[in-house]
Amino acid sequence: MSGYTLTENAPLTGRNTFRVPVRAQLLAEVRQVSALEELFSFPMLRDGPVLVLGEGSNLLLVADVPGVVVSLAMHGITILESDDTSALVRAEAGVSWNDFVQYTLGHGLAGLENLSLIPGTVGAAPIQNIGAYGVEVAEFIETVEAFDRVHLALERLGRGQCRFGYRDSLFKQEAGRWVVTAVEFRLPRHAEPRLAYAGIREELAAMDVGQPRPSQVAEAVIRLRTRKLPNPALIGNAGSFFKNPVVSQHTAERLAAENPTLPVFPSGSAGQAKLSAAWLIEACGWKGHRDGDAGISDQHALVLVNHGHASGRELLALARKVAASVSARFGIELEPEPRIIGADPDARWS
Ligand SMILES: Cc1cc2nc3c(=O)[nH]c(=O)nc-3n(C[C@H](O)[C@H](O)[C@H](O)COP(=O)(O)OP(=O)(O)OC[C@H]3O[C@@H](n4cnc5c(N)ncnc54)[C@H](O)[C@@H]3O)c2cc1C
Structure with a gap:
């Protein structure tokens, strides 16, 4: 029992939510944390390119992936501490994020309800500090357990060491070094619901809920997301x-002043503000646009979609055209949120 399985020339079509048909030179599926040290001491993993893959919901794979794709098939959830005020819950990297949120709500724990229905795994959640409806996951993370490829050792990093920011963290800044194996969350039993963000109050009112419990906030978020965002299972x-x-x-x-309907949000930093990328893209006329099977969703201008058989290259080409037109009209440079793997090295976002 080595704790991992290796597959050569493995198809990744079902392992990325854009469903682009690319392959991994070698796929390593890891079932035990203890296997990582042995695996990462092989020359191909020690010296060559490695991509850690969760559910592939925040990646654009432009070409076949050279080197090794590592997938963590560890699915345990444990309540480490629990009292009347909070609990400390540990989840392994391979647990589905939404299953984890539902688990915590089912155990009377609050905090993660606004992050319901975000696709992906627990292991990926700290990478870009996932956030939605006014909540970021970093607020509830106590410790991230990660395998350090530089020192070939398992480390425990406290929240303060993780350099969390808006869609950012140490693990993103040092991509390639860290393999997140588990995350520990400190979750309160009672917390003021966060209802300030777009549409949650209205959804709760439509559900006829006055003083919402966390599970009801989760339901409102799920209803909103289901209505607003294209479902990757369908497109x-x-x-x-x-x-x-x-x-x-x-x-x-x-x-x-020039565009009175442009939404402007606080950025969290003095002297700076956040603009709505969706508004900028829609203003340039891209919503619902198609170049063959690569398109911009007609439901939401921020979402690049694969209508069927678009390649990663075609999707990337459309995204670059969108960004270039926003730059030409507003002088604003858009940056992609997903990680782009395999783009030509001298082009934008390589
Ligand atoms: C319909 C839809 C809605 C979404 N809504 C939101 C949203 O509201 N808020 C939000 O923040 N995100 C959102 N996302 C993006 C995505 O769901 C999150 O970023 C999620 O955390 C990605 O998880 P994953 O397992 O699919 O990661 P992957 O896409 O597989 O990987 C993403 C990145 O994390 C790295 N990574 C993955 N797992 C590990 C690990 N264990 N250790 C080290 N590195 C790792 C990968 O190498 C890659 O760089 C959405 C995506 C979709 C498709």
Whole structure:
């Protein structure tokens, strides 16, 4: 029992939510954390390219993936501590994020309800500090357990060491070094619901709920997301393809004066503001656009979609055209949210 399985020339079509038909030179499926040390001491993994893959819901795979794709098939959830005020819950990297959120709600724990229905795995959640409806996962993370490829050792990193930011973390900044194996969350039993963000109150009102329990907030979020976002099970996509651009307050005010309907949000940093990337893209006329099977969703202008047989290259070409037109019209540079793997090295977002 080595704790892992290796497959050469493995298809990844069912392992990325854009459903682009690419292959991995070698796929390593890991069932035991203890196998990582042995695996990463093989020359191909020690010296060559390695991609850690969760559910592939935040990736655009442009070409076949050279080297090794590592998938973590560890699915345990354990309540480590519990009292009247909070609990400390550990989930292994391969657990589905939404299953984990539902598990915590089912055990009377609050905090993660606004993050319901985000696709992907627990192991990927800290990578870009997933967030939705005014909540970021970093707020509830106590410890990230990760295998360090540099020192070939398992490390425990406290929240303060993880350098969390808006869709950012140490694990993203040092991509390739860390393999997240488990995450520990400190979750309160009672918390003020976060209802300030777009549409949650209205959805709860439509559900006829006055003082919502966390599970009811989760239900409102699930209803909203189901209505607003194209379902990757039905049409290939990776959620929001572009980050909301953060610009100087001065630029935001100038653009808002020229474009009175442009949504401007606080960025969390003094002197800066966040703009709605969806608005900028829609204003350039891209919503519902198609170049063959590569398209921009007609439900949501931020979502790049695969209508069937688009290649990663075609999807990337359309995304670049969208960004170039926003840049030409508004002088704003959009950045992709998903990681792009295999783009030509001298082009944008390689
Ligand atoms: C319809 C849809 C809606 C979405 N909505 C949101 C949203 O509201 N908010 C949000 O923040 N995101 C959202 N996303 C993006 C995505 O769901 C998250 O980023 C999710 O955390 C990705 O998980 P994954 O397992 O699919 O990761 P993958 O796509 O497989 O990987 C993403 C990145 O993380 C790395 N990675 C994955 N697992 C590990 C690990 N164990 N250790 C080290 N590195 C790892 C990969 O190498 C890659 O760089 C959405 C995506 C879709 C398709």
